[in-house]
Amino acid sequence: MHGSSEAASAVLFGLNPMWVAAILFALTYVVVMTEKINRAIVSLLAAGLMIVLGILNQEAAIRGIDFNTIGLLIGMMLIVAITRQSGVFQFLAIWAAKKVDARPWGILVMISLVTAVTSALLDNVTTVLLVAPVTLLITEELRINPYPYLFAMIFSSNIGGTATLIGDPPNIMIGSATGLTFNDFAYNLAPVVFVIMAATLAPIYFIWGRHLRATPEDRQRVMQFNEHEAITDRRLLKQCLLVIGLVIAGFVFARFLGLEAATVAMTGAALLLLLANFGHDAEHQSKHVLDAFNEVEWITIFFFVGLFIVVHGVDGTGLLKLLADKMLALTGGDLSATAMVILWSSAILSAIIDNIPFVATMIPLIKAMAPSFGGPEGLMPLWWSLSLGACLGGNGTLIGASANLVVAGFAERAGQPIRFVQYTLMAFPIMLMSIAISMVYLYWRYL
Amino acid sequence: MKANIIMNPHPMTLRPTDTVATAADRILKHHLRHLPVVDEQGRYLGTFSVYSLLKLTLPKAVLDKHGLDNVSFVTESVEDLAQRLGRRRDEPVKNWLNIHEVARPDTHAMEVMLLMLHGRTTSVPVVNKTNNRLEGIISFWDVLEKLLGENS
Numbered sequence: 001m002h003g004s005s006e007a008a009s010a011v012l013f014g015l016n017p018m019w020v021a022a023i024l025f026a027l028t029y030v031v032v033m034t035e036k037i038n039r040a041i042v043s044l045l046a047a048g049l050m051i052v053l054g055i056l057n058q059e060a061a062i063r064g065i066d067f068n069t070i071g072l073l074i075g076m077m078l079i080v081a082i083t084r085q086s087g088v089f090q091f092l093a094i095w096a097a098k099k100v101d102a103r104p105w106g107i108l109v110m111i112s113l114v115t116a117v118t119s120a121l122l123d124n125v126t127t128v129l130l131v132a133p134v135t136l137l138i139t140e141e142l143r144i145n146p147y148p149y150l151f152a153m154i155f156s157s158n159i160g161g162t163a164t165l166i167g168d169p170p171n172i173m174i175g176s177a178t179g180l181t182f183n184d185f186a187y188n189l190a191p192v193v194f195v196i197m198a199a200t201l202a203p204i205y206f207i208w209g210r211h212l213r214a215t216p217e218d219r220q221r222v223m224q225f226n227e228h229e230a231i232t233d234r235r236l237l238k239q240c241l242l243v244i245g246l247v248i249a250g251f252v253f254a255r256f257l258g259l260e261a262a263t264v265a266m267t268g269a270a271l272l273l274l275l276a277n278f279g280h281d282a283e284h285q286s287k288h289v290l291d292a293f294n295e296v297e298w299i300t301i302f303f304f305v306g307l308f309i310v311v312h313g314v315d316g317t318g319l320l321k322l323l324a325d326k327m328l329a330l331t332g333g334d335l336s337a338t339a340m341v342i343l344w345s346s347a348i349l350s351a352i353i354d355n356i357p358f359v360a361t362m363i364p365l366i367k368a369m370a371p372s373f374g375g376p377e378g379l380m381p382l383w384w385s386l387s388l389g390a391c392l393g394g395n396g397t398l399i400g401a402s403a404n405l406v407v408a409g410f411a412e413r414a415g416q417p418i419r420f421v422q423y424t425l426m427a428f429p430i431m432l433m434s435i436a437i438s439m440v441y442l443y444w445r446y447l
Numbered sequence: 448m449k450a451n452i453i454m455n456p457h458p459m460t461l462r463p464t465d466t467v468a469t470a471a472d473r474i475l476k477h478h479l480r481h482l483p484v485v486d487e488q489g490r491y492l493g494t495f496s497v498y499s500l501l502k503l504t505l506p507k508a509v510l511d512k513h514g515l516d517n518v519s520f521v522t523e524s525v526e527d528l529a530q531r532l533g534r535r536r537d538e539p540v541k542n543w544l545n546i547h548e549v550a551r552p553d554t555h556a557m558e559v560m561l562l563m564l565h566g567r568t569t570s571v572p573v574v575n576k577t578n579n580r581l582e583g584i585i586s587f588w589d590v591l592e593k594l595l596g597e598n599s
Contacts, residue, residue, distance in 0.1 A: 087517060094520060133515045137508035221523065229520035414507050 018317040021055045025314045025361075028307075033353055040299045043306025050313035064312025065305055068176040068262045069169075073123075073304070074296055075265025076166060079243060080126045081295030082272050086237040087230045089118065089130035094227035097138055102222040104144055104212035109201060111135050112152045116160030116197055120167045121248070124157040124403040125297075132410045142218045148208035150411050150418065155200050155395050155430065157403045162391035163193040165251065165261065169300075170359040170390040174383050175261065177363045178376070182251035182261070188384055192441040196392070196434045203430055236276060243272040307360050315364040324368035333372050336447040339385040340439065342366070346389025347435045351396025351428065359390050381446035388438040396431040397424045450559055451552035453593055454573045454583030460485045461495055463541035467503060470495050470540050471532075481570040483581055484544055491574045491581040493544025503543060504532045549574040552582050556593075559585055 028046040032039045051061055096114050100106025111131065118127040131153060139146040161168035165175045165185040175185060201209075231237055250257070250264035273292060277285045314320060331337035342362070349358055366382050373379055394401030398408055398420050411418045459477065461470055461484045470482060474497060481496045502510055509515050523531075548562050549572045562571050569587040574580065 090515065090517070090520070129513055133508045133511060133513065135508075136511070137506050137515060137518075137521075140506045140508060221527065224522045226520045226522055230517065232517055410511060410513070413511050 015053075017055050018319050018322075020053055021050070021314045021317045022319055024049055024053070024055070025310055025319075028310055029353070029357060032357065038299065039354075040302040040306070043303045043310060045306075047306040047309035047313075050310055055313040056309075056316050060316065061309045061312065064315075065308045066173065066176050068260050069172050069308075070301060070304060071262025072166065072172050072176070072265045073169070073301060075262065075267075075269040076123060077126075077296045078269035078292050079240075079247065079265070079272055080122050081292045082236070082276055083240040083244065084126070084130055085233065086240055087232040088237055088240065089127075090134050090230040091227045092118070093131055093134040093138075094225050094230060098223055098225065098227065102138075102142070102214070102219040104142060104214050105205065105209045107138060107142075108149055108152055108204070108209060108212070111138075111149060112156040112197070112201065115153050115156040116163075116193075119157040119160035119403075120163045120193075121244070122166075124161045124168060124401065125406050127160075128153055128157050128403045128407050128410075132407055136410065136414050138222055141221050142214040144212055144214055145208075145416065146411065146414060147416050147418070148204060148212070150407050150416075151208075151423070151426070152201070152204050154401075154404045154407050155204075155427070156197065157407075158391060158394045158401055159193055159197050159200060159434070162196075162388060163190045166265075168391045169304075169356050171387050172261075173356075173359050173363060174387055177367070178379075178383060180383065181255050182248075183255070185387075188380075188445075189387060192388070192438060195441070196437050199433060199437060200430055203433075207426070239272060239275040243268050243275070246271070304356070307357055311357075311360045311364065314361075320361070320365045321368045324365045327365070328369060328372055335373055335378070335381060336443070338369070338373075339381045339442055339447060342382055343385040343389045343435060343439060343442065346386055347393035347396070347431065350390045350393030351400045351431060355390040355394055355401070359386065362386055362390075381442060384446065385438075385442060388442075389435065392431060392434045392438065395434070396428045398427075400431075448556045448593065449552065450550040450554040450556075450571075450573045450585060451582065453556060453559065453589050454550075454585045455589060456583040458483060458581075458584040460581065461540055462486070463492055464539050466536060467500075467532075467538050467540060467543070468536035471500055471536070474500065481568065481584070481586075483572050483584055484540060485581050488578075489581060490579045491549065491572055492541070493546050494570075494572065495540045495543060496545055496568075498545065499540070499543040500532070503535045503538075504528055506531075547572065550585065551576050556590070560590060563587060563590075 024046055028042055031037055031042045047061065050056060051058055056064070092114050093111060096110035097107045100110055115127055115131050118131065132150065135149050135153065136146055139149055158168070162171070163186065165171050165180070165182040171185055174180065175182075247264055247268035250259065250268065251261060254261060254264060273289060277288055280288070327341065328338065331341055346355075346358065346362065366379060366386065369382070370376050370379055373382075394404065398404050398418065408418045459473060459479065459482060461473070461482050463484055463486060473479065473482060481494050483494050484492045486492060509518055547566050547568055550559050550562060552573055552575065554573075559571055563569065571585045573582045573585060575582055
């Protein structure tokens with residue numbers, strides 16, 4: 001724990017720093033939730049106030065920023081920004097639809113799998129931004145309701161993202177804070193993710209899937225799609241696949257190579273920028289590099305930066321240690337009970353609030369429990385509980401994850417709006433089912 | 448020279464309840480690109496254009512702001528496309544209006560030309576500022592005629 005040595009010399013007006021930090025922290029949460037003010041503004045302002053009010057000094061604030069998370073996010077966003085131009089995602093979706101002879105239920109399963117796999121390797125929002133338009137085109141050709149497809153897409157993006165270190169921001173943060181690697185995440189989470197994906201498709205089949213019908217003529221039109229034409233730039237595609245392959249290999253061998261995830265992602269991004277711009281004149285390079293940088297979601301990045309400082313400030317006052325002790329007292333210091341509390345509370349809270357600030361808060365809180373469970377090694381089941389709860393909980397409501405809102409936007413504009421209540425009535429129980437499966441898995445494997 | 452001198456004061460118009468089929472028929476028959484749509488009081492509501500027809504023919508997944516920007520993999524024939532448009536022929540035009548920047552009767556000629564350039568359109572509706580009535584329409588050809596006519 002970071003002691004009072006990191007705090008600035010004097011807290012303003014002689015107020016109790018723990019209370020000031022707690023109030024600032026709570027206000028940040030509330031204002032972010034209301035969505036009246038852009039979340040990057042809120043978190044940066046709160047971070048600034050933390051320093052101005054003397055909860056921590058600038059040096060401590062900078063130390064609080066997890067640059068491994070920031071670097072990994074920016075690196076992957078740059079790689080995706082360039083790769084998406086190649087048309088490879090449209091190719092994948094069309095190829096998958098044709099593999100099942102354009103049968104409506106087969107397409108739903110295939111699109112879900114493509115979404116899940118892509119979300120496991122890339123950011124969820126980007127994945128649905130790329131897969132949703134092709135899906136809408138296919139359902140329009142088949143003259144069937146796109147709703148079940150978009151519903152399944154939301155679930156698959158959040159479920160697939162749970163499987164890997166880079167799939168979802170909570171995992172990136174957990175991995176970065178604990179040193180858990182890409183392989184650790186894949187080895188510990190991917191097995192249960194497969195089960196949850198299959199289990200999620202079952203209710204979707206019974207509610208919608210078995211009623212989906214398309215005429216042979218309409219299916220024929222989809223079968224005549226030429227997916228190879230979707231690839232707009234073959235040279236770029238090869239470069240992207242090469243770099244993505246290298247980056248994933250880098251993640252897999254990160255521990256062996258002694259590299260952190262951010263180094264792998266940022267170096268990969270730099271290499272791809274080099275390849276894609278090689279041989280072009282200076283003006284062309286400037287434009288393309290700037291275009292790629294503009295695709296980075298700076299709002300998310302600065303939201304993280306501010307949030308890390310706020311949480312670090314709160315952590316430094318000992319408030320999170322206090323909360324951790326309270327939670328341990330509640331569970332009697334029992335590992336299983338603690339894991340279950342973390343799993344279920346993260347799931348339900350992540351369905352309602354943004355899981356990024358929640359996980360940012362939970363990380364130091366769980367770390368503070370290490371002495372009770374025999375050191376950092378003993379915390380492993382708790383990290384998996386947090387990841388499963390926070391990532392899968394996002395499926396519970398339409399506001400549970402940003403990808404949900406992006407899909408809802410497409411649905412709305414396509415004239416098939418996904419209503420909040422209607423979605424929650426279906427999605428919340430399916431989300432609870434996925435958490436129940438996670439619970440069985442955690443008990444079976446770790447507790 | 449001002450807009451009210453250049454404009455055609457009796458343009459062909461549509462009512463919001465007219466169907467896509469009616470609009471398409473007029474566009475084709477008279478080789479017009481833009482048809483202003485007015486209500487019973489003659490108030491300007493928007494313009495139904497050849498671009499509206501393109502939008503009606505294309506899939507929604509292409510028109511979305513985050514939609515597909517490449518559909519070269521779709522191999523539909525002209526007959527398929529005709530069917531797409533055919534299915535929408537009975538929709539009212541009011542759902543497919545473009546709201547262009549409009550000129551006022553006293554707008555100067557240079558401003559009208561700038562509206563055309565910025566709006567990437569070849570016709571500018573002239574609308575009364577107080578009651579929003581459509582006074583006429585200025586096509587690129589009207590402007591060109593005046594330009595060349597005055598030079599000669």
